[in-house]
Amino acid sequence: MTPHTFLQGLRAGIPIAIGYVPIAIAFGLLAKSVGVPDQITILLSLFVFAGASQFMAVQMATSGVFVSEIIFTTFILNLRHFLMTASLGQRLEPTSTPWRFLLAYGVTDETFSVASLQKSHVLGKSYILGLNLLAYSFWNIGTWVGLFLSSSIPSSIQQSMGIALYAMFIGLLMPSIRGSSKVLLVVVAAVIVQVLLSSMGWLSNGWRIIIATICGAAVGALLFREEESPHE
Amino acid sequence: MNSNLYLMVIGMCLVTYIPRLLPLLFMQQIKLPAFLERFLRFIPFAALGSLVFPQVFFSAGVENWFPATIATIVCMVLAWFRINVVIVVLAGIAVTFFVTKAPLPW
Numbered sequence: 236m237t238p239h240t241f242l243q244g245l246r247a248g249i250p251i252a253i254g255y256v257p258i259a260i261a262f263g264l265l266a267k268s269v270g271v272p273d274q275i276t277i278l279l280s281l282f283v284f285a286g287a288s289q290f291m292a293v294q295m296a297t298s299g300v301f302v303s304e305i306i307f308t309t310f311i312l313n314l315r316h317f318l319m320t321a322s323l324g325q326r327l328e329p330t331s332t333p334w335r336f337l338l339a340y341g342v343t344d345e346t347f348s349v350a351s352l353q354k355s356h357v358l359g360k361s362y363i364l365g366l367n368l369l370a371y372s373f374w375n376i377g378t379w380v381g382l383f384l385s386s387s388i389p390s391s392i393q394q395s396m397g398i399a400l401y402a403m404f405i406g407l408l409m410p411s412i413r414g415s416s417k418v419l420l421v422v423v424a425a426v427i428v429q430v431l432l433s434s435m436g437w438l439s440n441g442w443r444i445i446i447a448t449i450c451g452a453a454v455g456a457l458l459f460r461e462e463e464s465p466h467e
Numbered sequence: 468m469n470s471n472l473y474l475m476v477i478g479m480c481l482v483t484y485i486p487r488l489l490p491l492l493f494m495q496q497i498k499l500p501a502f503l504e505r506f507l508r509f510i511p512f513a514a515l516g517s518l519v520f521p522q523v524f525f526s527a528g529v530e531n532w533f534p535a536t537i538a539t540i541v542c543m544v545l546a547w548f549r550i551n552v553v554i555v556v557l558a559g560i561a562v563t564f565f566v567t568k569a570p571l572p573w
Contacts (some may be wrong), residue, residue, distance in 0.1 A: 317486035320491050323491050402558070405546050426517065
């Protein structure tokens with residue numbers, strides 16, 4: 236079954252929405268508590284749409300850090316999306332340039348992962364739009380809720396929800412690992428690199444993800460030369 | 468401070484959007500070398516691996532690494548059996564919550 240309809244995209248976005256809402260609420264609450272003006276917080280979710288860098292920005296903005304430094308850190312943190320859209324672009328159905336401008340706007344770790352781990356090789360533009368739009372909407376709704384919530388969510392519940400997006404990534408990844416020893420090897424290679432870099436402790440997580448992703452994918456590309464797709 | 472913050476939003480928007488956009492614009496009609504094509508096909512799996520580990524163990528706060536680890540294992544087992552992703556997500560949240568709350572010596 237080729238995922239191609241807008242509705243299928245919306246449905247595939249549900250686990251992302253569940254994961255985004257508590258994080259976006261936490262973002263709104265944090266921004267408010269450190270004194271970032273509400274309109275800036277709202278604009279960040281509307282125009283940046285990248286969780287980790289938004290948290291970083293509101294924390295740094297109120298501690299007297301140069302704006303140029305915040306922008307540079309954001310660039311490093313989100314550079315991995317370059318690799319992701321490059322990969323996604325190979326599987327997108329033939330699409331006009333305006334559509335590509337639109338679809339690129341909604342590429343996050345989460346939307347990329349859900350779209351990429353679809354069984355079919357070719358991905359429909361309406362499907363990706365539906366997926367991105369649901370994720371984007373809930374990220375923004377959550378931000379507003381966080382801003383206008385009078386009291387904080389109990390911290391134990393909020394803490395427990397921090398695992399939501401990781402759980403989604405695991406939910407997407409395990410069936411692929413089970414179906415392919417090549418995928419397993421690529422994942423293990425990437426995780427080993429990531430853990431090694433983490434234990435050294437002198438690279439930011441943005442760089443670590445980029446390097447580990449490149450290493451893992453390169454191991455797969457070097458070892459498995461035959462022309463079959465890992466998606467089968 | 469306010470005009471600086473607007474500048475920050477614009478700058479962050481550009482440096483986030485441009486890397487998301489460029490590959491989609493310029494890699495559409497090009498026939499890539501076979502190696503690069505295989506490399507790009509493996510990107511999702513490598514990216515997922517490096518997004519999850521080891522960060523997932525600290526996702527409920529560094530001090531709650533134990534509940535998060537139990538939840539990770541539960542999620543991996545459920546996902547292995549191809550349980551719906553929504554259920555895996557909800558199970559992850561629930562297990563983290565209840566193991567954190569459980570009156571046991573960790």
